[in-house]
Amino acid sequence: MKSLFTVMLLITGSLTVFAQTQSDLNKKAAEEYKAADKELNNIYQQIMKDYTANKTFTGNLRDAQRLWVQFRDAQVKTMFPDPAKNYGSAFPMCKSNYLTELTHQRAEALRVWLNGMTQGDICSGSVGAKQ
Template sequence: MKYFIICLLLFAATSKGFAQSQAEMNKKATEAYRQADKELNDIYQAIQKEYAANKKFLENLRDAQRLWVQFRDAQLKAMFPEAAKNYGSMFPVCKSNYLTLLTTQRIESLRVWLNGLPAGETCTGSIGVKQ
């Protein structure tokens, strides 16, 4: 029984599922942000394609997206106002995680132009107005 427990502990200590290097954590967090950013760009492009005939909406969407990028960057500065070195080795993970959160929130707010709103919603604005 002791031999089994010792083997189990050794396995746990050497397993990648239990421990990661800082570089691996940074890489995973950065990749998660890149995936979210790609999804955001894909949704943005799909909206532009689907609403191609609604020029005024697309003009306003472009303005909103530019302002959102400025907002995202300002939020990041507000969250981490000091130089990166002041936050320690976890900073790249924290930064990527925060950017992923903000990007995911933006994805959800844009997704309504593709998926619509719940039935009975009366304040639809430009959602679904494709001409």
């Protein structure tokens, strides 16, 4: 009986180490979104720097990024159309997770201007056209 009590105490103690409040989860998700947004901004800024001589491209990229931000915000409104209070205490986490997902997708889409495409791809457009 004493050993069963000890085992139960150890299990309970170890579970509380992993337990997090919803507030902690919301904060962690917000930090992950902030990191993803920072990564996206770094990619965007590097592209703008690398392609600075190509004014047509950089102007178009600037326009595309502004439109993407509008698209991202519209996507979030589509995913969560009701007032935030209707989704409960997990809403900030869910919203941040969705923003992080969309931001990672955009970062990958832009990264091609940094990494290039497969050699010989005839549809590479402006990729690599830094002048």
